[in-house]
Amino acid sequence: MRYYPNIPDLNADSSINLLLRRAKENRTVDIEEYVTTGGYSALKKALTKFTPEDIVVLVEESTLRGRGGAGFPTGRKWRFALSNPPPRYLICNADESEPGTFKDRIIIERDPHLLIEGMAIAGYALGAELGFIYIRGEYPAGAKILEDAIEDARKRGFLGKNILGTEFSFDILVYRGAGAYICGEETALIESLEGKRGHPRLRPPYPANYGLFGKPTVVNNVETLSNIPIIVTYESYYMNIGPSGYYGPKLFPISGKVNKPGVYESTMDITLRDLIDMAGGMRDGKKFKVVFAGALGVYSERDLDTPMDYSPKGFGGTGTTIVLAEDDCIIDSLIVIAEFFEHESCGKCTPCRVGTYEQLNILRKFQQGTATEEDIKLLEHLGRNIPVGSICGLGYSASNAIMDALRKFRDEFYEHIKGNCPAGVCF
Amino acid sequence: MEYVKVKIDGQEIEVPKGTTILEAAKKLNKLIPTFCYHEKLPIFGGCRICLVYDVKMKRSIIACGNYVYEGMEIETENDQVKNDRKFILEMLFSRHPLDCPICDKAGECDLQNWGTYWGPQNTVLPITPFEKIRPEEDWESDYLEYVSNRCVLCIKCVSVCDNINKSHSLFQLERAFETLIAPVTKPMDISSCEMCGLCVDICPVGSILFKPFKFNARPWLLKETYTHCGFCSLNCPVVVDHDEKKVYRIRSTAELESCAKVYLGYDSFNTNRLNGVKLKGENISTEEAVQTLKQLLESPKTAVVLSGYLPSNILDIISEIKEKSNATFTSDITLTLLPLLDGYGKDYEILEFEKIKDFKDIYVIGDDITDTVPVLTYYLPNGIKFIGENPDRIKKLYPDIVNLSGKQIIEYAKENINSNSLIIYSSCFYGEDAYKFGKILRELEESKGCKVMITPPQSNGFGLVNRFWNDLEVLTSVIERIDRGEIENLILFGEEFVNILDEFKFKDVWNKVKLKVVFTPFEDGLTFISDLSIPMTTWIEEDGYFEGSRGERKIKKSIKSNNLFSIILKNLSNILSTNRKKREITRDYTVRDFIKINPKKIYDVSYFSLRSTNLSNWKEKLKCEVVDEH
Numbered sequence A: 001m002r003y004y005p006n007i008p009d010l011n012a013d014s015s016i017n018l019l020l021r022r023a024k025e026n027r028t029v030d031i032e033e034y035v036t037t038g039g040y041s042a043l044k045k046a047l048t049k050f051t052p053e054d055i056v057v058l059v060e061e062s063t064l065r066g067r068g069g070a071g072f073p074t075g076r077k078w079r080f081a082l083s084n085p086p087p088r089y090l091i092c093n094a095d096e097s098e099p100g101t102f103k104d105r106i107i108i109e110r111d112p113h114l115l116i117e118g119m120a121i122a123g124y125a126l127g128a129e130l131g132f133i134y135i136r137g138e139y140p141a142g143a144k145i146l147e148d149a150i151e152d153a154r155k156r157g158f159l160g161k162n163i164l165g166t167e168f169s170f171d172i173l174v175y176r177g178a179g180a181y182i183c184g185e186e187t188a189l190i191e192s193l194e195g196k197r198g199h200p201r202l203r204p205p206y207p208a209n210y211g212l213f214g215k216p217t218v219v220n221n222v223e224t225l226s227n228i229p230i231i232v233t234y235e236s237y238y239m240n241i242g243p244s245g246y247y248g249p250k251l252f253p254i255s256g257k258v259n260k261p262g263v264y265e266s267t268m269d270i271t272l273r274d275l276i277d278m279a280g281g282m283r284d285g286k287k288f289k290v291v292f293a294g295a296l297g298v299y300s301e302r303d304l305d306t307p308m309d310y311s312p313k314g315f316g317g318t319g320t321t322i323v324l325a326e327d328d329c330i331i332d333s334l335i336v337i338a339e340f341f342e343h344e345s346c347g348k349c350t351p352c353r354v355g356t357y358e359q360l361n362i363l364r365k366f367q368q369g370t371a372t373e374e375d376i377k378l379l380e381h382l383g384r385n386i387p388v389g390s391i392c393g394l395g396y397s398a399s400n401a402i403m404d405a406l407r408k409f410r411d412e413f414y415e416h417i418k419g420n421c422p423a424g425v426c427f
Numbered sequence B: 001m002e003y004v005k006v007k008i009d010g011q012e013i014e015v016p017k018g019t020t021i022l023e024a025a026k027k028l029n030k031l032i033p034t035f036c037y038h039e040k041l042p043i044f045g046g047c048r049i050c051l052v053y054d055v056k057m058k059r060s061i062i063a064c065g066n067y068v069y070e071g072m073e074i075e076t077e078n079d080q081v082k083n084d085r086k087f088i089l090e091m092l093f094s095r096h097p098l099d100c101p102i103c104d105k106a107g108e109c110d111l112q113n114w115g116t117y118w119g120p121q122n123t124v125l126p127i128t129p130f131e132k133i134r135p136e137e138d139w140e141s142d143y144l145e146y147v148s149n150r151c152v153l154c155i156k157c158v159s160v161c162d163n164i165n166k167s168h169s170l171f172q173l174e175r176a177f178e179t180l181i182a183p184v185t186k187p188m189d190i191s192s193c194e195m196c197g198l199c200v201d202i203c204p205v206g207s208i209l210f211k212p213f214k215f216n217a218r219p220w221l222l223k224e225t226y227t228h229c230g231f232c233s234l235n236c237p238v239v240v241d242h243d244e245k246k247v248y249r250i251r252s253t254a255e256l257e258s259c260a261k262v263y264l265g266y267d268s269f270n271t272n273r274l275n276g277v278k279l280k281g282e283n284i285s286t287e288e289a290v291q292t293l294k295q296l297l298e299s300p301k302t303a304v305v306l307s308g309y310l311p312s313n314i315l316d317i318i319s320e321i322k323e324k325s326n327a328t329f330t331s332d333i334t335l336t337l338l339p340l341l342d343g344y345g346k347d348y349e350i351l352e353f354e355k356i357k358d359f360k361d362i363y364v365i366g367d368d369i370t371d372t373v374p375v376l377t378y379y380l381p382n383g384i385k386f387i388g389e390n391p392d393r394i395k396k397l398y399p400d401i402v403n404l405s406g407k408q409i410i411e412y413a414k415e416n417i418n419s420n421s422l423i424i425y426s427s428c429f430y431g432e433d434a435y436k437f438g439k440i441l442r443e444l445e446e447s448k449g450c451k452v453m454i455t456p457p458q459s460n461g462f463g464l465v466n467r468f469w470n471d472l473e474v475l476t477s478v479i480e481r482i483d484r485g486e487i488e489n490l491i492l493f494g495e496e497f498v499n500i501l502d503e504f505k506f507k508d509v510w511n512k513v514k515l516k517v518v519f520t521p522f523e524d525g526l527t528f529i530s531d532l533s534i535p536m537t538t539w540i541e542e543d544g545y546f547e548g549s550r551g552e553r554k555i556k557k558s559i560k561s562n563n564l565f566s567i568i569l570k571n572l573s574n575i576l577s578t579n580r581k582k583r584e585i586t587r588d589y590t591v592r593d594f595i596k597i598n599p600k601k602i603y604d605v606s607y608f609s610l611r612s613t614n615l616s617n618w619k620e621k622l623k624c625e626v627v628d629e630h
């Protein structure tokens, strides 16, 4: 068994044992163990029992949605790419850089072959011969684990030429990012893979039409692709997992003031409240205050019964859940988020580049005690306008948390103007 | 072509599919503001000032980066659009220092312009002047300066350097609000930067400044004259900014064509200009000058040395004069362009730059064209083949280099050029070699279907050859006739004569000549050792035209001169009445060892460049760098 340094000992638990079946303990499952526990049988099944078209139909029927944040139906994305002529490329987005998001790493670090098997099946369905894994630079061990696992898979004939003796050939290359959140945005990722500065492209055209080196490209998240072997294994039984329309397992990285922060797997009918319970409940018996859904939105006590699915009212996104308690300050937390966006904006477009910068500066005034009511208006002004002119998702969502907080925790802003921090953090 | 119908502000228009909203709107004379858009650059779509409203999609989209579709309805003036524009301007103004009174770009700044129409013209966010700072970035250049505070990060400078000039000298440093534009290597003046000035001209705000121009003039107080550059045969379209007396700068037009020869070299026009006719240093009248010239031209013992930089309108008058004179006519191009075309044939046809992309293989043969005709490289793709001795900046095109010189090149070219390729030649061969090479070029066209593009360093070499084809005698023969005492008088136009002879030979010849007349723009050097000096105009003081490697191109007068040059030539033409005796000319192209053959460098290609302080200083810096390397 190989040893890889720098792998955090994260809690991981599952009520359904699908994505995390082999990943609940902190160790890297090698190919031997993966195969003896049923691994690569989905690939064998796919190649021998199904046509590529069958796989696409299975994925369409599964209602699988992208786990990278946007929640786009995966089958539809594949269909779109298939309408364009080959060569086609498959890219696995392992840039996982959103605050509080650490769900993909658990698959990569503990059960890499699940992802590789998923990519091989996806490659088969898409008629792609080459796949890329773009992994964030801050996951050095993950990159090494993947490289080793890919090498092992090649040796066993699960990757490379004529996989399992069939006509199908597929290989995977691992690329490491250089520390930019924006390179998780699929078109910036593609630019980065091409060796250029990580700037999102203008859309249309979309990657499924004009992607890597101008060729049709599917970009999918690690968790999305790891669902593929499960879909192929279970076929229509997959539709018994979870609520109608939002089938399949979902990972939830939970951090903050809970007793057992970690990655939890569940079906999507779970609510925010149940999820916090699953993570051991609030730490030290503190009172719940707010959940930051990564950097994207703010959920207050009134939202605790939100279902964690992709419905309009649902939690959606990556499933990232940062739990804060009564002694945490909204403003202070928003500043952390705003700093993140200010730092990670790629700078290509004016509203996001300047907007994220100025929004941070205004927020800081609340903490410094120099804010006025005018600053609330300015925050709203920025929040309304930044998304309109922005090119990519970063700009669209850079003010979400602040706007949410202004709606749900408005009092705290006024208290700060008066020089009072209810949580006792700021002054 | 497929057409689509779209409605813009209620007006219907039919445009080809694939037209952007911006282009379609332009057809209806709509003013849509832009910062990052330029018609010759790839669409960047970052500044977002061009947001318009798509009625059907119910959202704001950028006009420069979205294409029209059948039935599209666009509004460019509704409240949403006004709001969007204002917001973008608010953002761009948020930390802008608002230092317009001391900004060189004031008056021609898009941020000012769009601010006036759509903006707040001030900072909306409560930010004190002390907070208006961005990180700074010193480009370490004597010529270009970057002011980060004013930068709107439209990236056009980087894009123009990458996509037009292709030297990739700029990049974006850092990211987000801290993004800065920086030279790839510093100090900039000895980097890959070619000092073409395009990044300065394309900057929509006062963020990249040209130091020699800085604080010297207010653009709106200057006159601008659209003309064509006379520093090489490409005759690029340029704008001269002047006050009729002095040139303040010469910049590119929307065609994005300019190089250091003109961008830095314009200052030669402002130095040591010869203003009056002088006989041994004393002013004399034009009549006296005309009489002296008349006598000289009637004599068969006089040689006239013409310049490849004289525009065609002037050459026309000289051509008339020639018909009424018994003088011998020659030029330095009798060693370069003339033998080449003699070997190739008189029927050389120019090739339009747009056609370059049709060729799979492109050869550049001879001198590095980034020195002789730099703008041509803007139109060449990567991966050309270079056959020559001193490839320098042309390496930016990642050429396959065959490092050869002189006759080796000719031998190589004879055998190794692929069929149907484009062969570009600017200079390097003299005399017989040029003649031989011309013949080979013709052969390659006839036997291998190649096409030849000849781009001489001189702005009007073709005009000169076309007019004087039958009368030009080879310069080396003329020198020998001076040696033999057959020629006693010299009339020089320009200074090529000095620059093409080695120093010793020049002194020798000069001493043998009895009467020396020089037509020159400059009162220095030659005028001090000549008997008669007559002011010559340059391409910024003439209405006329060049016949360059892209065909005829007009030049327009910007600086007012006393017109002595054309007055004298015209008077001369009027009073001459000799019937030119036909002389049989045999051209012997053998090159003698007194001919100085120098590889051409951008800063000393012509006698104009040699007088530019900007170019000489740059040359010194670049030379220091070479020393450092060893």
Ligand SMILES: Cc1cc2nc3c(=O)[nH]c(=O)nc-3n(C[C@H](O)[C@H](O)[C@H](O)COP(=O)(O)O)c2cc1C
Residues within 6 Å of the ligand: A065, A066, A067, A068, A069, A070, A071, A072, A074, A093, A094, A095, A096, A097, A098, A181, A182, A183, A184, A185, A186, A187, A219, A220, A221, A222, A224, A225, A392, A393, A394
């Ligand atoms: C700023 C930004 C960062 C993103 N980062 C990631 C990321 O780290 N990982 C990821 O899978 N998707 C990320 N995405 C989403 C991708 O653009 C893309 O939608 C996703 O990879 C598609 O995969 P999916 O359909 O499987 O979710 C990001 C999007 C934006 C706008």
Ligand code: SF4
Residues within 6 Å of the ligand: A182, A199, A200, A344, A345, A346, A347, A348, A349, A350, A352, A353, A390, A391, A392, A393, A394, A395, A396
């Ligand atoms: S929205 Fe932000 S991150 Fe996205 S392209 Fe614009 S500046 Fe870059």
Ligand code: SF4
Residues within 6 Å of the ligand: B157, B160, B161, B165, B167, B168, B169, B170, B192, B193, B194, B195, B196, B197, B198, B199, B200
């Ligand atoms: S002057 Fe020309 S070569 Fe130099 S950086 Fe600017 S655009 Fe590039």
Ligand code: SF4
Residues within 6 Å of the ligand: B150, B151, B152, B153, B154, B155, B156, B157, B158, B181, B199, B202, B203, B204, B205, B207, B208
């Ligand atoms: S320096 Fe000028 S051209 Fe370059 S990005 Fe800034 S504003 Fe644009």
Ligand code: SF4
Residues within 6 Å of the ligand: B229, B230, B231, B232, B233, B234, B235, B236, B257, B258, B259, B260, B261, B262, B372, B373, B374, B375, B376
């Ligand atoms: S390439 Fe020639 S014509 Fe064009 S700007 Fe340079 S010197 Fe002038």
Ligand code: FES
Residues within 6 Å of the ligand: B033, B034, B035, B036, B037, B044, B045, B046, B047, B048, B049, B050, B051, B062, B063, B064, B065
């Ligand atoms: S001009 Fe259209 S986005 Fe800049």
